[in-house]
Amino acid sequence: MEIGKNHVLKVAREVDFGLYLTNGEEDILLPMKYVPSDTNIGDDIEVFVYVDSLGRPIAVTAQPFAKVGDIASLEVKQVSSVGAFMDIGLEKDLMVPFKEQGQRMETGRKYVVKVLLDFKTNRMIGTTKIGPFLSAHEDELEEGEQVKILIWQETTLGYKVVINNKYQGLVFHNEIFDHVEIGDERSGYVKAIREDGKIDISLQKQGYEAVKDMSQVVLDKIKTTGSLALGDKSSPEEIKYKLGMSKKNFKKILGGLYKSGQVEIFDHEVRLKAEG
Incomplete structure (x- = not known):
């Protein structure tokens, strides 16, 4: 039962504080506050599985802003002695350890992070060092194609963007005609795919x-x-x-x-x- 992913599980039994769900090999608790009112034993329920603040795997029907493997813009709720804690839409915030921060994160600001699974603790963590996870080019992309982009970093040339959650591109400053901010999600258009594999993105059709x-x-x-x-x-x-x-x-x-x-x-x- 993978942590940080959605699963469709069967209701196995009811207890005072919730339902136990099963995939046939493992059981996991769905707390009572997440149980839909019309749920019965034997029903299938789609849940998100993660590790709670006590270190226990737990199922919830709430959907996070991002799952393991996703790249998303999240806001820092607080910074502690171990790292930054970001709002991911769950009761337990997503921690970004200091070693996973390209720059020290500040409370109230949004940053683009990739959600990972820490195999030592089996918990979700975030990293702002997403470059190694992105490809510079992809044969499936075509010039003029509409894509989903996430504004990632500002450079002297323009803004680096994440394309379709997995490729890297650039929007040049002189082709931006409205206000953009780090973490903005937009539609973009593949303007050019260079010989070196770099991808130029436009915010407007060409x-x-x-x-x-x-x-x-x-x-x-x-x-x-x-x-x-x-x-x-x-x-x-x-x-x-x-x-x-x-x-x-x-x-x-x-x-x-x-x-x-x-x-x-x-x-x-x-x-x-x-x-x-």
């Missing part, structure tokens, strides 16, 4: 699809008041601040709207084209 998706957004903003205080001569910084996109994409969108006869473009303004 090429025609990006322009197509944003054209309606820009048009709706213009329609709200009849004009938009941005135009051909507006700075990239102003466009990024107001619309969260690059000037290159903004000009592509304006070009499409102009060709379709929907807008008039000026140096610092775009207006709906008057009918007739």
